[in-house]
Amino acid sequence: MRIRTILVGLLALIAANAQPPDTGHGRGRFGAGPAPLFEGGARFLGAEPGRPGRVVKNAPYSADAVTETTQALPDGNHIRQSSTVHVSRDSEGRTRSEQSLRTLNGLAPNANLPQVVFIYDPVANANYALNPTNRTATRTTWERPAGGDRPAMRRSDSGASASGNPGVGRGFHGGAMDPNLKTESLGRQTMEGVAADGTRTTQTIPAGRIGNEQPIQIVTESWYSPELQIFVLTKRTDPRRGETVTRLSNVSRAEPSRTLFEVPADFKVTETPSRPGRGPGPRPAAGAGK
Secondary structure: OHHHHHHHHHHHHHHHOOOOOOOOEOOOOOOOOEOOOOOOOOOOOOOOOOOOOOOOOOOOEEEEEEEEEEEEOOOOOEEEEEEEEEEEEOOOOOEEEEEEHHHOOOOOOOOOOOEEEEEEEOOOOEEEEEEOOOOEEEEEEEEOOOOOOOOOOOEOOOOOEOOOOOOOEEEEEOOEEEEEEEEEEEEEEEEOOEEEEEEEEEEEEOOOOOOOOOOEEEEEEEEEEOOOOEEEEEEEEEOOOEEEEEEEEEEEOOOOOHHHHOOOOOOEEEEEEEEEOOOOOOOOOOOOOO
16 A cells, blocks of 8 residues: 555656656766766666657657666675666657666665556647556646747767767866866767667766775766667766666667557546646656766
8 A cells, every 4th residue: 555655646746747857968867978868777767768858750669778787896796787668759759668666766676566657748748657557647738838849959060069068079067178078989880770879978087086096987888879869878887886788679660559658548647737847758756866
């Protein structure tokens, strides 16, 4: 009963606080530079491996986003964890993600928690959080801000994005060159049947910055598909937290069924108050990385 109460409250909270996930470049799940899907093993509800605040049309796909974390302990032991989120997007930009609540940090990892489904519908300006076990859903709408969707991320010829994040070369920090941030191109490869552009970002924490005796290097490698506008692979290595790898597998380019982005007729739907000025996509759940 207690787990059910937590689940209902959590679904309502996520639906009511809908906002774009930070899934692209910038400070977020990938740290400085291109952000990974999940930083430090944190799990995000409703997250899609795209770019922040985007509505991507005419690029349908479905795939499994598999996240694997490995942390080495001082005694030589290792902690390995894995989770999978099934994601889909149709030609109108609707997205759907399915995952188990066990992928949330700090929420009864050993409990028999159900699968949950999150749907973002930019056509209807609504988010849905579904509990298939209880056949219930929470619906939240928002008022589209003046000017419509957020502008797409753009890259200049030098490789820097329109948001001010670095492309190839030294990174920018606070409007100035940051000598502790280096970003380099890894070229293009075909992954899961799609072409992806690779970027490696190395962030150095100088000795003494956080009490560290020696410099600490955090390396993030990301492979982004311009055609699908999603990250196909991300890998983050941080000696303080271990290694986190998120990759898309079982990628299908076929148009997903429209019914995947609709609430089944027999679900009991609870409405939450509309929120002006809030954009697409659920906010990461409490306890997730920042």
